[in-house]
Amino acid sequence: MDDLMGYFIIGGILIGAVIILYLPVFFLLKGRVSAIRQLCIVLFAACCCIVLYATIFSAWGQDAFHPAQHHLNLLPLRMLDESGGMLTDKMVVQIFANILMFIPCGFLLPIVFSRMRSFGRTALMIFFASFSIEFLQYFLGAAADIDDVILNLLGGILGYVLFAGVSRYLQRKHARLKLSGGNHYR
Numbered sequence: 001m002d003d004l005m006g007y008f009i010i011g012g013i014l015i016g017a018v019i020i021l022y023l024p025v026f027f028l029l030k031g032r033v034s035a036i037r038q039l040c041i042v043l044f045a046a047c048c049c050i051v052l053y054a055t056i057f058s059a060w061g062q063d064a065f066h067p068a069q070h071h072l073n074l075l076p077l078r079m080l081d082e083s084g085g086m087l088t089d090k091m092v093v094q095i096f097a098n099i100l101m102f103i104p105c106g107f108l109l110p111i112v113f114s115r116m117r118s119f120g121r122t123a124l125m126i127f128f129a130s131f132s133i134e135f136l137q138y139f140l141g142a143a144a145d146i147d148d149v150i151l152n153l154l155g156g157i158l159g160y161v162l163f164a165g166v167s168r169y170l171q172r173k174h175a176r177l178k179l180s181g182g183n184h185y186r
Helices: 002-029 035-055 088-112 119-140 146-179
Strands: none
Touching: 002 035, 035 088, 035 119, 088 119, 088 146, 119 146
């Protein structure tokens, strides 16, 4: 559980850093791009930084570039059968972390990139990003696992479902306001 808390702390720091770096861009685009859209762009960039830190950069301190042995699992759902020497608590945390890490990506991707508004495109992009990370991890000496790709994809799909639900809710609310003549102040 301490590992997960560490990622939340580092995540908060990375989000703060991205916000600080984005401030000049925010003021340049003020008036041309809505503040909500810019916030989504910043959050998406921060999520990408957090995912890269958690999956790629955190492996650097662990003899990453010259591993004695590469670990590769290509058998789907093997994690349910074997823990790979991990304690049950740590395995459960890793499963949830792999899912949670990609929920914001699945939610924000279609907001930031209008071409990603279809389920198929978003799922494909999440799959490609997760596969790329696992591919890199293998050569960095961390374990590359098809289960991580599956869990990341599940998280991205959950994020997209959340996006679709919020989008549908806002469209209905907008339609109701339009039907009532826009008089939403009572």
